[in-house]
Amino acid sequence: MISKRKVEERNQRKLAILEGSLRVFNELGIEKTTMDEIAHESGFGKATLYYYFTSKDDVFVHIMEYGWKRLWEGIESRVVENIGPRKKFIGIIRKMGKIVTEDKILYGFLFTAPNYINDPNKQPWKIYQERLYAILQSIIEKGIEKKEFVDLNPNLLMKAIGGLFHQLLISNEEDLKDNEFEDMLKNFLRPKK
Amino acid sequence: MISKRKVEERNQRKLAILEGSLRVFNELGIEKTTMDEIAHESGFGKATLYYYFTSKDDVFVHIMEYGWKRLWEGIESRVVENIGPRKKFIGIIRKMGKIVTEDKILYGFLFTAPNYINDPNKQPWKIYQERLYAILQSIIEKGIEKKEFVDLNPNLLMKAIGGLFHQLLISNEEDLKDNEFEDMLKNFLRPKK
DNA sequence: TTAATTTTCGACCTAGGAGTCTATAAATAT
DNA sequence: ATATTTATAGACTCCTAGGTCGAAAATTAA
Structure with a gap:
């Protein structure tokens, strides 16, 4: 059973990805934004994005x-x-x-x-x-x-x-x-x- | 020396491409629109688009x-x-x-x-x-x-x-x-x- | 009629990017 | 200490779409 702290950490990581995505979406537009750029901006590897979200659309x-x-x-x-x-x-x-x-x-x-x-x-x-x-x-x-x-x-x-x-x-x-x-x-x- | 009629025809073809492009741009958005779809919608082959325009951006x-x-x-x-x-x-x-x-x-x-x-x-x-x-x-x-x-x-x-x-x-x-x-x-x- | 020019297009090339693979590291449970 | 689970990431696969190739058709000029 996952602790509350672990759930909170997980949510913080998801939020970090969302905020990183938003910054790049806003600067380049959604379609010109690559998952590589989102990964870089949010400080994770590209595969990690897919660990938390199912797709770019999902983000x-x-x-x-x-x-x-x-x-x-x-x-x-x-x-x-x-x-x-x-x-x-x-x-x-x-x-x-x-x-x-x-x-x-x-x-x-x-x-x-x-x-x-x-x-x-x-x-x-x-x-x-x-x-x-x-x-x-x-x-x-x-x-x-x-x-x-x-x-x-x-x-x-x-x-x-x-x-x-x-x-x-x-x-x-x-x-x-x-x-x-x-x-x-x-x-x-x-x-x- | 190209006749006025020929210039007019050429302009009509360009306009046909622009109108076809606009219809698809409007329906799908620019980035989801392919040159193949523009070609189909405007009734030309894809290479013909490049005969009249330099690129998708140009359109x-x-x-x-x-x-x-x-x-x-x-x-x-x-x-x-x-x-x-x-x-x-x-x-x-x-x-x-x-x-x-x-x-x-x-x-x-x-x-x-x-x-x-x-x-x-x-x-x-x-x-x-x-x-x-x-x-x-x-x-x-x-x-x-x-x-x-x-x-x-x-x-x-x-x-x-x-x-x-x-x-x-x-x-x-x-x-x-x-x-x-x-x-x-x-x-x-x-x-x- | 022939040559030159204009217009046409499906096949193809290539680069780029979403998403996956697979191994490793880190964290947690036993 | 070991086993299990969670989290991580660069390399890689596969697919898509912009743009080009090269040949043919259509039109125009000579």
Whole structure:
């Protein structure tokens, strides 16, 4: 029976491989990244990668799952708060912004490299992604209902915010001033008088 | 001396290859696309591709240049109109939306596959791209100056609009209703009272 | 009609990279 | 101390895909 310490060590090694992979994926792109380079970057032999993961694809899947799960778990407590939709929405976006900004490399990668694996049976991260989207959409709908948000197609609003989020917090190289993104979002969502 | 008709035929063949390539690039992604598949899709033998283009990368470069050039040339006449920044901006965005919606496959590809070639000396499409961005940014700055736009960092606004544009006109699978995007943009740009 | 040029393509070459092999080292259990 | 299990890695295999070869077909010029 394997000790807790041994399991923890094993997980640390897997994480080291994932982080090394991410650094090279991000620099070169997935396809231009070789297992040799991943091995070198993470400090293991190439065969060792296959000891912990079944394939290059498997490494990618683990990175995606790790990132989306962490994002979801980071905002989960905000989801259950019993407050108005606008406040809740801003709270979640604020929290997401924080998590994403803390690990821009991971989340930049997550948001721009989704089509590498197209097989729906091999996309375990989708469940967290879909939960997140569903929750945000639900809050937007309630916000429009209660006239706390501008009266636009909620589906469209969702996409618009996704576009803003991505372009300003992920792709943007310069750090935003405090609340800049949030202020823009608030103005954008402001109902018409 | 080659006749005009022969030159035109040659260009038509090159275009056929580019369109075939784009279809497969879009479906499979650049790296998963083989020259064999491009050949099959465009109705030529593989060696024929190399008769017209120097390499797979060359095909990609031609697609990028073709698309960005067309976009730039499509809005060029609006740039020189002697009207207010807000009107001009909306006019350009409207025109861009039209061009992009008419060839979603091409522009979807253009906006999501920029890092395939990183060598700055091999990115001829950048000149059109940069012209376009510079013009839009200049108009935004004038719009803020004249209080026709919300008073935010123009660089940020630029990025935000890029995010909206991408997410709503490119990534969005459902067609927008007439003016939906434009209305949202107007709302977004609305100065605070 | 013949020669020259342009266009075409399947077979082939070669380099590169995912994944495996097999032996060894390190860690743990007896 | 020995046996077992876990972890390690460079050499190697095998396959794929970019790109070329060399010949033939089609078109054009003389």
